[in-house]
Amino acid sequence: MGNTSSERAAIGHGEKAQRRDSRGTKEGERPKILMDSPEDADIFHSDDIKAPLGKEEFLEWQQDLEVDEKAPMLDRPTVFRWTGECKEVYLSGSFNNWANKIPLIRSQNTFVAIVDLPEGEHQYKFYVDGQWTHDPAEPVVTSQMGTVNNIIQVKKTDFEVFDALMVDSQKCSDVSDLSSSPPGPYHQEAYVPKQEEKFKSPPILPPHLLQVILNKDTGISCDPALLPEPNHVMLNHLYALSIKDGVMVLSATHRESTDKFRCSGGPSVTVGTLNHLDEKIKAN
Structure with a gap:
């Protein structure tokens, strides 16, 4: 089993x-x-x-x-400069297979050209007034044919600062595109105040300007020819007495020195003249 x-x-x-x-x-x-x-x-x-x-x-x-995934190599703006007394300067190099001559722009005694070159090593030479020559102040290299050319090394690290500035400028431009104004239509129209916004009566006089020293009663011990010392908030203000018999009396207080003040009474002004002055002020 x-x-x-x-x-x-x-x-x-x-x-x-x-x-x-x-x-x-x-x-x-x-x-x-x-x-x-x-x-x-x-x-x-x-x-x-x-x-x-x-x-x-x-x-x-x-x-x-x-x-x-690697980013493509960008062409880097490279400056070529030739200094000296000459009429025309051209540039050619291995970056364009020595096929054509790039003219340099003259600025006084300096000729400058900016060429976008890929990263790496490049040989170049100047064509000055019909003669091929190299710049002895820059690095040189001798080719297999015995020709002396200038050489330049274009590195990515030399442009990291410019790349960072470009990124920052792009961020700033993105932020600047955003408007801080609220959405909606905008127009230009004169502002018309509402009826309730208009003052029906003149504003109330501040309380510190109610202390008028003109024709103010003084104590018996004080010289009647002298007025009491005014408060500093009373200076440089024009005061007026109540209209009596069609005449208004004006006065102003100003400082003459550290311890002296002058209260000057203006000429008597009739109500008609005052109204004329008021209309003239409004017209101006």
Whole structure:
């Protein structure tokens, strides 16, 4: 009906031996690759196993991805300068395969040209008044043909400051595009004050200007020819008495020195003259 104990032991021993023989190690340990015979080597080169090939394809795909993610090299504005007494100066170099001459702009005794060059090493030479020459003040290199040319190294690090300034200017321009004004239509119309905004009566006189020293009663002990010392807030103000018999009396108080004040009474002004002055002031 079933296996005996000896049969089960034999079967179990056979399974353990089979696991040891197939894996080459105990259960739970990482298998070791054994290549003691040519047959073992052929196993790893069979067409059925694609792991190494898949790994190579993955590495190639990763390299292509990294190349695609790299930003393209930008042309950097490079300044070329020639100083000396001459009429015309041109520039040519390896950056344009020596195919054409780039004219330099004259500024007094200096000729300048700005050329956008890719990053790297470039050779160049000047064409001055019909003669090819190099600038001895700049680095030079001798070609295989024995020609002496100037050489320049365009590096990305030389333009990091300009790149940072460009990023900052772009951020500032993005912020400046945002208007701080509220949305909605705008127009130009004269402001017309409402009726409730108009003053129906003149404003109330400040209380400190109610202290008028003109014709003010003084104490018996004081000299009647002298007026009391005015407050500083009363200076440089024009005061007027109540109109009596069609006449208004004006006065003003001003400082003469540190301890002297003068209260001067103006000429009597009739009401008609005062109205004329008021209309003239409004007209102006």
